Amino acid sequence: MNPRDVDVVELLGRRVRLVDLSRPVGPTPSEPNPPRIGPVSHEDGAELWEHLFGIPPEVLPTGTGFAGEVAELSTHAGTHADAPWHYAPTSEGERASRIDEVPLSRFVGPAVVLDVSDLPTGHLVSPEDVEERLRGIGHDLAPGEIVLFRTGADEAWGTEEYFGYGCGLGREAVLSLVERGIGVMGTDAWSLDRPYPVIGGEWREKRDPSLLWPAHYAGAERAYCHLEKLANLAALPAVGATVLCMPIKVEGGSGAWVRAVGLVPVEP
Structure with missing residues (x-):
């Protein structure tokens, strides 16, 4: 991690370490459609x-x-938030929200970082996987927390391999988190779903529609937002930090760029 990605400030009477969780927006081999x-x-x-x-x-x-x-550039270039409108025109039987319609309060909350970097590229993360990682850090989820998945894709940023790196969530994992009051979740990989080349390859082999972007399409059932292409998740504790990830107010947008920041308390 670049030392410039960390700073210490006084905030609301407490000293906190600021960790930059965002990617720069610019030309890079990691983006198939680079800015x-x-x-x-x-x-x-x-x-x-x-x-x-x-x-x-x-x-x-x-x-x-x-x-x-x-x-x-696309509103989904670099570190960004996806709105329910990105996943489908409707969610929970109503018109899906655009990014400028999602309350700002949704994008501030306690961070829960789950390390799934040991899972192989293409692994479909299940509710059981999530529970195992939560037990590993001794944490019970609470509504309003923001769950961040550290896949290890961080290491591939700046290369063409980034687009095809990491594991991704399945439909059941997303819905189980939403049912527990998690309105925002995120990943350091290119997508919250498994890598697109993996999904495309499976389609050519299996022709199974249930394997097509299940994390995204879960948003048609339950409204939620997710963050993609985060950085420096290894610099956050598993629990105890706060994440701020306010999206730019793109009118009617399906998503928007985010300058995501982790606030880590510093002991006096």
Whole structure:
């Protein structure tokens, strides 16, 4: 983990360590449809002001304008939250919520980090797997907690292998968590489901619709949100941290980028 991903601040009367749980948004081999970021230079900024207002660059305090970027990217690029609308047009018999309709309170809560990095790529995580990991950390889930799965995909970020790395949740695992009051869950892998190449390969072999993105399609039955492409989950304790993962307010969006942060209490 980069040391810049950690900082210590005073917050609400307590010292906490801030752990950056987010991926940078930019071109990377880990994204099949990588973001495209076009720089706007300081010189470009000066030219714009001259074009708009007739202000010549030489009268500007630094002789240059302001730099910027123009981005073209999916709302599911980088670390992001999926809204129920992403999974299906309806959930629990009603129109599914867009990302700007999900209450912000849903994206703040105690973090429960479950280490599933020993499970092989392509493993379908079951409710029994989840229970085993909870017993391993001696924790009973409570409503409002945010459950994060550390698959180990972190290590493959920046490579093409990331897209096909890690285990993923099955329908029953997702629904069992939602039934227990978990409205947000997340993963450090590309998807909360098993890797897409694994799912595609199974379809060609088995033609079994129940194996097609069961974690996502579970959202058509019970409304929930999930986070994908998280980072640095190994820097969080299994329990005891708080996660903030507010999505950008994309109007009518099926998802949105998140700057996810873990708050870890620091002893005085």
